[in-house]
């Protein structure tokens with residue numbers, strides 16, 4: 122039995138295009154892999170640890186090989202718990218809206234928690250090495266407008282491909298739902314295409 126971790130970002134529930142696409146993916150996946158477990162993290166409902174002064178100091182204490190204070194130990198335990206939950210999955214589905222050409226702040230917060238030296242990446246004289254990857258990851262993007270692969274305004278896909286690549290994910294599948302704002306027919310067509318792509322990828326995932 123494998124565990125698929127679904128990281129849901131949009132707070133818009135049933136009106137969310139990214140979530141609608143993810144639901145189609147998960148139904149197709151569950152049908153194909155009935156023995157697998159699907160765990161969901163809903164980032165707008167989750168209380169993530171603040172990366173405040175003592176949490177940041179804990180991170181630097183680890184990097185400099187220094188003792189952590191009692192408060193720093195407590196704060197760091199919350200960070201470790203979030204990282205362990207992330208790392209314990211076998212496969213990953215992430216669905217996210219584009220907000221201001223990038224990602225919603227809750228997803229950035231989650232990334233700031235889980236991307237940590239010694240946990241999800243390492244470095245040596247040979248350079249950086251991802252420690253969390255070698256596992257399948259599929260990212261679903263929803264955007265009000267339309268952006269082509271080389272758009273200079275896209276800080277959403279470019280950033281997520283980079284950061285998940287940095288922590289070791291080499292097999293990243295992409296599903297794009299765009300445009301989600303505009304005339305009804307165009308939006309429905311975009312949603313239908315994203316759902317078709319989601320089912321096809323889920324079938325092989």
Ligand SMILES: Cc1cc2nc3c(=O)[nH]c(=O)nc-3n(C[C@H](O)[C@H](O)[C@H](O)COP(=O)(O)O)c2cc1C
Pocket residue numbers: 131132133136137138139140217218219220221222223263264265266267301302
């Ligand atoms: C705060 C906010 C910022 C947004 N910024 C952009 C943007 O920069 N570019 C864009 O194309 N759409 C933008 N949108 C529109 C969303 O990307 C679009 O509605 C998308 O479908 C949201 O994903 P969802 O349907 O899964 O919630 C923004 C929406 C919100 C709420």
